[in-house]
Amino acid sequence: MTDQELPQAESAPDAGEPISEPPAEATPDALIAERDQLLRDKADLQEMLLRRAAEFDNFRKRTDRERTELIEFAAADAVKSLLPILDDFERALAQPCADPDYAKGVALIQQRLADTLAKLGLEPIPAEGQPFDPNFHNAIEMVPSEEHEDQTVFQDLQRGYLFKGRLLRPSMVRVASRS
Numbered sequence: 257m258t259d260q261e262l263p264q265a266e267s268a269p270d271a272g273e274p275i276s277e278p279p280a281e282a283t284p285d286a287l288i289a290e291r292d293q294l295l296r297d298k299a300d301l302q303e304m305l306l307r308r309a310a311e312f313d314n315f316r317k318r319t320d321r322e323r324t325e326l327i328e329f330a331a332a333d334a335v336k337s338l339l340p341i342l343d344d345f346e347r348a349l350a351q352p353c354a355d356p357d358y359a360k361g362v363a364l365i366q367q368r369l370a371d372t373l374a375k376l377g378l379e380p381i382p383a384e385g386q387p388f389d390p391n392f393h394n395a396i397e398m399v400p401s402e403e404h405e406d407q408t409v410f411q412d413l414q415r416g417y418l419f420k421g422r423l424l425r426p427s428m429v430r431v432a433s434r435s
Contacts, residue, residue, distance in 0.1 A: 332419045335378055381416035383427040385410045394426040404432035
């Protein structure tokens, strides 16, 4: 080190010393105003921190909800792809069968599939005897009938289903009309 560098190094303030000192002419009013400003700044920063924490919490909840909805959507798609198989079992059971053991076996398989899908959240939509509801029923035909009440489903052609409370497939039905 040279002699010129040494005095400069000695004159540098220590890290523990404040770099700027309050002016000697600071009045108590100025100090009070500065303190009040610092308290306001602190309150603003605390409020901003609380807002950021709330925003992060809302973000976390939203992403959890979106992830759950995505999983449910994927499950609904998988369950919907199994509905034609369930329909085929129901049609097979509606046909006469010469071998009662065979029919019993098909019925057991159909019931096991239906129970498994019910555990996942699949619910059949009641149709026959119910008032026609376009939110749950797809009317294939309006049939004049004196035996049934007007706008009542009298035949369920293809069962409809709800998955976890949402419509997965509407029932295809025949509806009675009085006109």
